[in-house]
Amino acid sequence: MKPELDGIFQKFPNRQREDLIPLLQQIQDDFGYLSNQIITGVGEYLGISVNKIYGVATFYDNFRFGPVGRYHIRVCHGTACHVAGTSTILQELEKQLRIKPGETDKEGLFSLEVVSCIGACGLAPLVEINEEYFTHLNLEKIKDLLAGFREKEQDTYES
Amino acid sequence: MDFKIEVNNNLISVHEGETLLSALWRNGFKVPTLCHMNHFSPTGACRLCAVEVEGKRDLITSCSYPVEKNMKVKTNSPRVIKARKALVELLLSNHPDDCLYCQRNGNCELQWLAEEMNVKERKFFGEKNPDYPDHSSTSVFRDPGKCVLCSRCVRMCEEVQKVTAIDFISRANQTKVNSAFHKGLNVSSCINCGQCIMVCPTAALLDISHIEKVQAALDSGKKEVLFFISPSTAASVAEQVGIKSQQDIAGIINAALKKCGADKVFNLGFACDINVLEESAILNDHMAKNLAMPLLSSCCPAWVQYVEEFRPEWLPFLAPSKSPQQIMGTLLKTHYSEKQKLNPAGVFSVAVMPCVGKKFEASREEMTRQGISGVDAVLTVRELFRFLRTFGIDLKSLAPLQVDEPFEKASAAAWKMGYSGGKAEAVALELYKMNNKGSQDGFKFSVSKNLAGKKETKIKSGKQQFGFAWTSGIEEADSYLQQIIEDNRTDIHYVEVMGCPGGCAGGGGQPISRNPEKPKNRKRLCQEMEKNAHFLSAGENLAVMDLYMGKDAAPGSEKTGEWYHTHFRKREVLK
Numbered sequence: 093m094k095p096e097l098d099g100i101f102q103k104f105p106n107r108q109r110e111d112l113i114p115l116l117q118q119i120q121d122d123f124g125y126l127s128n129q130i131i132t133g134v135g136e137y138l139g140i141s142v143n144k145i146y147g148v149a150t151f152y153d154n155f156r157f158g159p160v161g162r163y164h165i166r167v168c169h170g171t172a173c174h175v176a177g178t179s180t181i182l183q184e185l186e187k188q189l190r191i192k193p194g195e196t197d198k199e200g201l202f203s204l205e206v207v208s209c210i211g212a213c214g215l216a217p218l219v220e221i222n223e224e225y226f227t228h229l230n231l232e233k234i235k236d237l238l239a240g241f242r243e244k245e246q247d248t249y250e251s
Numbered sequence: 252m253d254f255k256i257e258v259n260n261n262l263i264s265v266h267e268g269e270t271l272l273s274a275l276w277r278n279g280f281k282v283p284t285l286c287h288m289n290h291f292s293p294t295g296a297c298r299l300c301a302v303e304v305e306g307k308r309d310l311i312t313s314c315s316y317p318v319e320k321n322m323k324v325k326t327n328s329p330r331v332i333k334a335r336k337a338l339v340e341l342l343l344s345n346h347p348d349d350c351l352y353c354q355r356n357g358n359c360e361l362q363w364l365a366e367e368m369n370v371k372e373r374k375f376f377g378e379k380n381p382d383y384p385d386h387s388s389t390s391v392f393r394d395p396g397k398c399v400l401c402s403r404c405v406r407m408c409e410e411v412q413k414v415t416a417i418d419f420i421s422r423a424n425q426t427k428v429n430s431a432f433h434k435g436l437n438v439s440s441c442i443n444c445g446q447c448i449m450v451c452p453t454a455a456l457l458d459i460s461h462i463e464k465v466q467a468a469l470d471s472g473k474k475e476v477l478f479f480i481s482p483s484t485a486a487s488v489a490e491q492v493g494i495k496s497q498q499d500i501a502g503i504i505n506a507a508l509k510k511c512g513a514d515k516v517f518n519l520g521f522a523c524d525i526n527v528l529e530e531s532a533i534l535n536d537h538m539a540k541n542l543a544m545p546l547l548s549s550c551c552p553a554w555v556q557y558v559e560e561f562r563p564e565w566l567p568f569l570a571p572s573k574s575p576q577q578i579m580g581t582l583l584k585t586h587y588s589e590k591q592k593l594n595p596a597g598v599f600s601v602a603v604m605p606c607v608g609k610k611f612e613a614s615r616e617e618m619t620r621q622g623i624s625g626v627d628a629v630l631t632v633r634e635l636f637r638f639l640r641t642f643g644i645d646l647k648s649l650a651p652l653q654v655d656e657p658f659e660k661a662s663a664a665a666w667k668m669g670y671s672g673g674k675a676e677a678v679a680l681e682l683y684k685m686n687n688k689g690s691q692d693g694f695k696f697s698v699s700k701n702l703a704g705k706k707e708t709k710i711k712s713g714k715q716q717f718g719f720a721w722t723s724g725i726e727e728a729d730s731y732l733q734q735i736i737e738d739n740r741t742d743i744h745y746v747e748v749m750g751c752p753g754g755c756a757g758g759g760g761q762p763i764s765r766n767p768e769k770p771k772n773r774k775r776l777c778q779e780m781e782k783n784a785h786f787l788s789a790g791e792n793l794a795v796m797d798l799y800m801g802k803d804a805a806p807g808s809e810k811t812g813e814w815y816h817t818h819f820r821k822r823e824v825l826k
Contacts, residue, residue, distance in 0.1 A: 143825070146420060151419075
């Protein structure tokens with residue numbers, strides 16, 4: 093088992109069933125996602141079947157099973173955003189990035205996630221990218237936004 | 252305390268604390284359900300057991316609701332029926348609707364419900380489950396498209412078999428039953444016991460069929476096709492077809508298989524006798540040499556696989572004898588082939604078993620010699636019926652035909668292996684005889700300690716006392732053995748473990764039925780049939796003893812080890 097994981101395990105010395113979700117959350121915070129290997133490790137540590145853990149983890153949207161992109165786009169799908177047309181925004185993103193929610197593109201640049209209300213309904217529709225908020229979106233803005241990110245990446249790569 | 256409740260204007264007597272469903276069923280009120288299983292925790296997953304209770308705003312699920320005083324229940328009011336019908340229609344909304352091509356056609360609970368609810372058209376069009384069928388296992392086939400998410404398999408796998416090879420993945424309309432990481436059953440912790448198949452209401456879980464293999468071998472004309480039938484298979488055929496136990500049922504199956512083109516049909520009971528002799532010799536040896544105690548029976552492939560996967564530290568306790576099926580396979584490909592001047596590669600051996608795990612066992616690497624496996628195909632009892640049906644054979648009309656030599660006779664021990672506790676008794680008898688100058692006078696085997704699901708007994712032979720125990724169902728076995736090994740109990744010398752609840756009588760390859768009496772019936776039949784067995788004990792089987800003599804060996808010896816012994820190893824799986 094990875095030594096980093098041992099550090100996390102030490103925070104849960106009781107090895108109880110109740111520790112499962114906090115433990116998974118901690119691992120996701122540190123590693124970004126839950127790999128198969130890590131889930132197996134957690135199973136061995138807590139003495140819970142891998143299958144049970146996978147079942148629990150897939151039940152919650154918050155857990156991811158693959159790495160996210162450099163730009164992790166979280167699309168708000170709360171009621172206000174829905175009314176303001178977040179569906180077309182999401183469609184545009186899917187089309188441009190050629191990925192579905194929950195996926196990461198091949199370059200590892202973008203990943204997409206649909207979340208329920210972010211809590212900024214007055215600014216609908218909005219997305220959150222790497223903890224930065226982009227508000228009152230429309231299709232034009234989305235195109236510019238993605239182009240901007242791509243350009244930035246290109247620059248970093250060339251310099 | 253009992254009290255009365257009103258159901259459809261009838262007063263019925265109910266026990267305090269029981270669920271409404273159990274009270275209704277006991278009093279003859281039929282309430283449909285897909286997810287309910289006796290002795291399991293209620294889930295209320297399918298909601299088909301909904302009934303109307305006066306004073307309650309919503310319909311309630313009777314399987315998860317306790318009876319209350321002064322309850323007034325309507326089990327079939329128009330409101331209830333409408334709701335149930337809608338539920339079935341919703342279950343059907345993403346079902347493949349391929350009943351005509353489905354193995355469970357005619358024996359499918361969803362089909363029955365649709366008929367019962369008078370569903371005549373597709374009202375809802377749901378998205379079909381896009382997951383591919385899982386062919387990866389050697390024994391169990393899974394078709395997620397036909398799953399109705401009743402959770403019966405999941406609970407069976409977790410609560411009774413303690414394996415948890417499958418569970419619910421994701422949630423809401425994305426929910427699926429699958430193994431971890433969406434990997435196949437072959438890399439999961441599945442032990443191939445087949446109990447999930449036994450509880451599945453639809454065809455989402457089936458056995459991996461070997462019928463085509465058998466048909467191809469029969470058709471090739473180049474292969475010597477040898478069948479062997481386990482005693483418990485004979486019992487379940489008798490039970491299913493309604494043949495009296497006094498008749499030669501193996502003979503009837505023999506007659507049927509000969510009609511299908513089988514070259515020879517043998518009695519697996521012969522190898523059961525060998526297995527009993529081997530295990531009792533190994534037990535004697537373990538006691539004399541102070542080796543690992545208690546000795547654990549190893550004839551159940553699901554149990555062996557469980558130990559290999561979950562309890563590798565118990566491997567030294569497992570008796571290193573081959574199971575009857577593999578003993579027979581080996582004998583056919585070695586001794587028999589030699590005698591009959593056959594090329595082992597040209598012999599096709601088919602086991603007929605009440606078990607799907609035997610398919611896995613037959614595929615084990617250590618069960619092959621020079622690339623030739625002992626057993627080429629394993630038919631479950633279900634497959635046997637299907638196979639015979641394709642030939643249009645009516646078992647009831649056939650006259651029995653003596654099973655073929657040289658493996659035709661078996662002792663009562665062989666029948667005893669068909670149910671939980673039987674093998675322990677057979678092994679105890681052999682051990683008793685070993686320590687009592689070969690005589691079985693005074694042998695008494697009765698339950699002395701009955702601990703819900705685990706039974707113990709002591710037998711006395713000369714100055715020595717031996718402790719025997721038996722248990723079935725992996726969860727029961729595991730918790731019991733953990734106790735025995737933790738407490739370091741030295742009074743128990745042998746533990747018979749059967750993976751399926753009730754032993755092979757409740758095996759994963761038996762005909763599918765929701766009637767809990769069926770396994771008990773099969774056990775009773777086995778017990779009746781053992782009275783007509785050729786010999787009283789395994790050691791009296793002359794042909795078996797001849798085989799030992801031919802090798803100038805005694806049971807348990809090295810000389811017959813290549814035929815009768817095997818080894819087990821730790822298995823890495825997703826668990």
